Amino acid sequence: MHEPRPAPHPTLLAKARILDPSRDLDIHGDILVADGVIKDIAPNLADGLPPDTEIVDCRRLVAVPGLVDMRAFIGEPGAEHRETLASASQAAAAGGVTTIICQPDTDPVIDDPAIVDFILRRARDTAIVHVHPMAALTKGLEGREMTEIGLLGAAGAVAFTDGTRSIGSAQVLRRALTYGRDFGALIVHHTQDASLAGEGVMNEGELASRLGLAGLSKAAETIVFERDVRLAAITGGRYHAASLTCADSLDVLRRAKDAGIDVTASASINHLTLNERDVVGYRTFFKLTPPLRAEDDRVALVEAVAEGLIDIIVSDHNPQDVEVKRLPFSEAAFGAVGLETMLAAGLRLVTAGALDLMTLIRAMSTRPAERLGLPAGTLRPGARADIALLALDEAWILDPLTLKSRCRNTPFDEARFEGRVVRTLVAGRTVYEYV
Amino acid sequence: MTSNPTASFTLPRRDLLGIEGLSPQEIIGLLDLAEEFVLLNRQVEKKRATLRGRTQINLFFEASTRTQASFEIAGKRLGADVMNMSVSTSSVKKGETLIDTAATLNAMHPDVLIVRHSASGAVELLARKVDCAVVNAGDGAHEHPTQALLDALTIRRNKGRIEGLTVAICGDITHSRVARSNMLLLQALGAQVRVIAPPTLLPKDIDRFGVTVYGDMREGLADVDIVMMLRLQRERMNGSYVPSVKEYFHFWGLDEAKLRYARPDALVMHPGPMNRGVEIDSAVADGAQSLIREQVEMGVAVRMAVLDALSRNLPNA
Numbered sequence: 032m033h034e035p036r037p038a039p040h041p042t043l044l045a046k047a048r049i050l051d052p053s054r055d056l057d058i059h060g061d062i063l064v065a066d067g068v069i070k071d072i073a074p075n076l077a078d079g080l081p082p083d084t085e086i087v088d089c090r091r092l093v094a095v096p097g098l099v100d101m102r103a104f105i106g107e108p109g110a111e112h113r114e115t116l117a118s119a120s121q122a123a124a125a126g127g128v129t130t131i132i133c134q135p136d137t138d139p140v141i142d143d144p145a146i147v148d149f150i151l152r153r154a155r156d157t158a159i160v161h162v163h164p165m166a167a168l169t170k171g172l173e174g175r176e177m178t179e180i181g182l183l184g185a186a187g188a189v190a191f192t193d194g195t196r197s198i199g200s201a202q203v204l205r206r207a208l209t210y211g212r213d214f215g216a217l218i219v220h221h222t223q224d225a226s227l228a229g230e231g232v233m234n235e236g237e238l239a240s241r242l243g244l245a246g247l248s249k250a251a252e253t254i255v256f257e258r259d260v261r262l263a264a265i266t267g268g269r270y271h272a273a274s275l276t277c278a279d280s281l282d283v284l285r286r287a288k289d290a291g292i293d294v295t296a297s298a299s300i301n302h303l304t305l306n307e308r309d310v311v312g313y314r315t316f317f318k319l320t321p322p323l324r325a326e327d328d329r330v331a332l333v334e335a336v337a338e339g340l341i342d343i344i345v346s347d348h349n350p351q352d353v354e355v356k357r358l359p360f361s362e363a364a365f366g367a368v369g370l371e372t373m374l375a376a377g378l379r380l381v382t383a384g385a386l387d388l389m390t391l392i393r394a395m396s397t398r399p400a401e402r403l404g405l406p407a408g409t410l411r412p413g414a415r416a417d418i419a420l421l422a423l424d425e426a427w428i429l430d431p432l433t434l435k436s437r438c439r440n441t442p443f444d445e446a447r448f449e450g451r452v453v454r455t456l457v458a459g460r461t462v463y464e465y466v
Numbered sequence: 467m468t469s470n471p472t473a474s475f476t477l478p479r480r481d482l483l484g485i486e487g488l489s490p491q492e493i494i495g496l497l498d499l500a501e502e503f504v505l506l507n508r509q510v511e512k513k514r515a516t517l518r519g520r521t522q523i524n525l526f527f528e529a530s531t532r533t534q535a536s537f538e539i540a541g542k543r544l545g546a547d548v549m550n551m552s553v554s555t556s557s558v559k560k561g562e563t564l565i566d567t568a569a570t571l572n573a574m575h576p577d578v579l580i581v582r583h584s585a586s587g588a589v590e591l592l593a594r595k596v597d598c599a600v601v602n603a604g605d606g607a608h609e610h611p612t613q614a615l616l617d618a619l620t621i622r623r624n625k626g627r628i629e630g631l632t633v634a635i636c637g638d639i640t641h642s643r644v645a646r647s648n649m650l651l652l653q654a655l656g657a658q659v660r661v662i663a664p665p666t667l668l669p670k671d672i673d674r675f676g677v678t679v680y681g682d683m684r685e686g687l688a689d690v691d692i693v694m695m696l697r698l699q700r701e702r703m704n705g706s707y708v709p710s711v712k713e714y715f716h717f718w719g720l721d722e723a724k725l726r727y728a729r730p731d732a733l734v735m736h737p738g739p740m741n742r743g744v745e746i747d748s749a750v751a752d753g754a755q756s757l758i759r760e761q762v763e764m765g766v767a768v769r770m771a772v773l774d775a776l777s778r779n780l781p782n783a
Contacts (some may be wrong), residue, residue: 096680169705176705179713206707213681241774 038460040083041065043076044420051096052393053409062094064416067458071412074444084363087418092453095161095392096408097129099399101219101297102273102345103370104194105131106437108146109138114350115438116150119370120158121435124463126371127419127452128346129160130400130407135167136194142167142178143194151187159462160455161417162327163405168207168218174198177207180216184380189403192219192273195320195365199225199256201261202407208268208339217402220259220272222280223321227251232361234322235264247322249277256280260287271402272296274347276321278331285340295402296340298332299347300373303380305329305442305450315356315363316442319347333385336394343402346395347371368436372429372443374421378450381423388423416424416459475771476778481593481600484609485650493651497619500764500771503720504619507543507767516774517546524550525567525592526603527583532680532762533603533613537580540769544580544777550621564588568595573595577780578773581605586643599776601726601769613737616768618655620761621692624733629656634686634728635677635697636662636718637745638707640669644737645696649675662686664718666707683718687727695720695736696723698745721747725755733757 044062049072051057061076062069063084082084100123106113107183117134117321123131133150135141141150154162166188170176180191191211198204198220208218231247233239239246256272260283263270274283275296287294300321306326309317317323335341349366356363380386399407407417426449431439454465469671475495485493506512522541524534534550541548553567564583571579578599581589586606593600604610622628633652639645639661652659659677661668673679680686700715710713715721734746734756742748751758754771777783 170709177709178705179709181709181717182713206666210664210708213665 035437038064038067039168040085041081042085042087042456042459043069043080044087044089044094044418046079047092047094047420049094049161049410050389050392051410052389052397053411054095055389056410057389062410062418063191064418064456064459067223067416069410069412069414069416071356072410083107087454090308091422091424093388093421093423094410095127095419095421096396096410097419097457098127098133098395098454099130099403099405099407100128100344100346100370100373101132101346101399101403102299103131103133103134104136104350104366105133107137107349108149112437113352115157116154116162117157118435118437119348120154120160120162122368122370123160124455124457125435125452126346127374127421127455128370129417129455130405131160131162131370132189132403133162133164133397133456134194135165135192136172136196140167140172141188142172144169144182146178147183147186147188160457161407163187164193165190165219167191168193169198169203169376172196173202174203177203177210180207180211181214182217184214188378190217190219190271193221195221196220197223197225197255201262204259205262205266208262208266208270212266212268214347215269217271218267221273222256222259222275224255225252227254228452232318232322233310236307236325238307238310241263243311249324249328251282252276252321253279255415257283257352257465260294261293263287264290264292268293270294274299274302274321274345276332277328281331281335281340288340295342297343297345298336299343299345300369301347301367301442302329303333303336303344304376304425309442313360315358315360316367316440316444318360318363318365319367320365333380334342337386337390342394342398344373344377344391346370350436351440352438356440367440367442368438369441371434371436372441374419374453375448376443378448382449416456418456419452420455421450425449425451427451473741475775477775480779482611482772482776483590483593483600483602485611485614485647485654486609488654490654493615493618493654496615496768496771496775497622498764499775500615500619500767502534503767503770504764507763511545516630517541517543517544517577520546520777520780521575522546522548522578522580522773523571523576524548524580525553525571525582526551527553527581527588528604530604533582536762536765537603537769539766539779540773541578543647543766544770544773546773561708563622564592565595568592572596578776589638599780601772601776604643606643608643609645610643610743611647612765612769612772613644613773614651616761616764617694617735617737618651619764619768620735622756624757624765625691628652631691632658632660633692633694634660634662634690635694635696636683636686636720637665638698639663639672639696639700640667641699641702642696648694649677660686660690662718664708667702683724683729687724690728691732693725693728693732693734694719695734695746697737697739703744715744719747720741720750722749722753725750735761735783738762
């Protein structure tokens with residue numbers, strides 16, 4: 032795997048609040064970074080530093096492990112007008128994300144080891160954060176024939192998914208879980224029954240009826256997820272639900288975990304902080320897949336993150352250009368950008384008292400790194416120095432024109448936030464600094 | 467033609483439908499008898515009169531040039547009148563039709579039926595409906611007893627024994643009758659059997675067969691005496707069971723590098739026909755450790771032994 036070049040000189044992050052979910056550590060002190068790794072963490076490391084050490088004053092800042100975003104759709108190759116690995120990595124760095132897991136629905140689809148290799152080389156040459164591809168689970172994302180899971184994994188794919196496509200055939204998913212098991216492959220699945228989803232564009236219910244929009248039922252998610260859990264149980268495969276949105280699915284997840292099945296799940300930051308009422312006014316930046324749900328489902332999701340039932344929070348970064356967004360709601364494309372706002376939006380939940388900061392960072396960094404087997408998500412001495420520095424008390428308003436992503440379809444257009452990323456380090460090198 | 471002065475082994479049964487149900491003594495008896503036919507087959511005069519006046523029908527519902535030819539030669543060398551009947555499976559899919567076929571054949575008074583069918587259990591069903599001896603030449607994913615016997619004969623001739631050997635059967639275990647018959651036979655004679663396959667090609671609860679299961683070729687081949695490769699059917703290659711030929715060969719195809727994990731004197735077998743570059747590399751298939759051609763020779767001898775042993779139970783024998 033590609034490692035970004037370490038900074039040429041040591042860096043001391045002085046007098047920070049240091050928060051490391053991998054060790055349940057929340058202390059004040061200094062972090063010494065050199066040669067791309069965290070050399071030491073202690074209350075005071077100011078004495079005896081190498082003469083060329085850069086000292087960063089971190090009073091009032093929180094140092095956390097760089098975020099690992101497990102679900103980012105990037106247009107490269109094939110749709111570079113939407114996003115490139117370079118622009119996505121700039122957006123990521125601005126959002127405190129030091130590792131992006133890109134999704135395979137590119138053109139060509141990432142279903143061949145040569146394309147995995149292309150992504151890794153392209154990221155090495157153009158990206159400023161770590162990029163790992165998920166490979167397609169089925170050839171051409173067609174849901175019929177599994178891909179070369181062994182060879183793709185050897186080439187550097189960190190997991191297998193059909194992106195926003197759900198696999199209709201239980202037999203195909205069963206064989207993929209079975210086949211992938213001996214390779215330790217993580218199978219990530221978008222749980223949405225296509226026939227039940229039909230033409231649905233927003234959450235099914237009273238509001239959709241009032242707006243005259245086709246509804247997309249929660250059952251479309253829960254039925255497929257329930258099926259998948261049973262397949263994971265009988266195959267012994269490693270399974271991850273890409274984006275759960277409703278309380279019914281959480282019941283299934285709880286039962287699966289209680290039964291010891293190797294199942295984990297993500298929720299997107301959008302589903303944790305927005306609800307179906309945001310769609311009122313037919314604002315297409317809120318048209319997402321799966322759709323935003325009702326408030327009680329959102330609350331249930333947040334509670335599930337708080338108790339650790341939902342393991343991972345993802346940005347679900349999905350840039351769409353104006354051509355496909357500036358359309359009537361039912362005709363517009365699904366998706367919103369999210370790399371730059373994931374953490375800021377998550378901090379809303381902390382401010383509201385729904386989550387503590389440790390839990391938030393664990394779900395955005397430590398857990399995804401663990402589930403994917405990546406060397407990230409920790410501030411342990413010896414670990415790679417992927418670090419985000421946060422100013423929790425800084426209030427700001429999102430100006431979409433400042434977004435680094437190539438597309439600006441954000442549901443947080445002109446939203447008020449409290450807390451922001453002020454510096455991001457990747458392998459010890461500062462790749463973003465807020466000025 | 468001369469009579470057979472030495473062979474005296476009799477199977478105490480009318481049919482040979484599978485390895486299951488055969489005792490170790492019966493298996494060894496068949497192998498010993500086959501040894502004599504190996505010698506006979508290497509002579510200029512290869513004929514015996516054991517089946518003179520008898521009618522053997524090779525009834526193949528599924529194409530198989532090799533097995534059919536092997537049984538045909540075996541029957542002819544024992545003096546039988548051999549007739550080949552190839553029946554298209556599409557016209558005989560239903561059980562009733564199979565039974566109709568049996569009744570028709572029965573009216574022709576054959577003495578031995580050699581049957582291959584794509585459905586597991588079809589041969590046994592047919593055997594119940596006819597009056598003659600029936601030999602299973604492969605039924606679905608169930609059994610292929612003469613293949614297992616010829617494999618055992620080949621091993622015994624090269625290693626001097628079967629007991630105590632470690633044999634790895636590699637590839638599509640789920641759909642393989644060869645694997646099932648071999649697992650039964652080799653274990654009955656005291657070999658340790660391993661199976662190596664991607665998990666999609668392992669039948670459920672395979673570990674209850676008394677075999678050790680491996681997903682990784684290198685681990686599974688460590689210190690084995692015999693490597694038995696299986697043919698991968700084309701329809702399994704395209705992503706439905708394994709992602710591709712390339713991936714299958716990379717992880718489960720037998721090449722010289724993987725073979726080095728086996729014992730230095732390990733021997734390689736394959737029931738044929740081979741997919742070179744899919745389950746086996748040409749260098750290994752044609753290499754010094756390969757027994758693949760010898761297996762074909764042993765096939766004729768074993769089938770002669772089976773026909774000979776069964777013939778002693780035929781009416782008026």
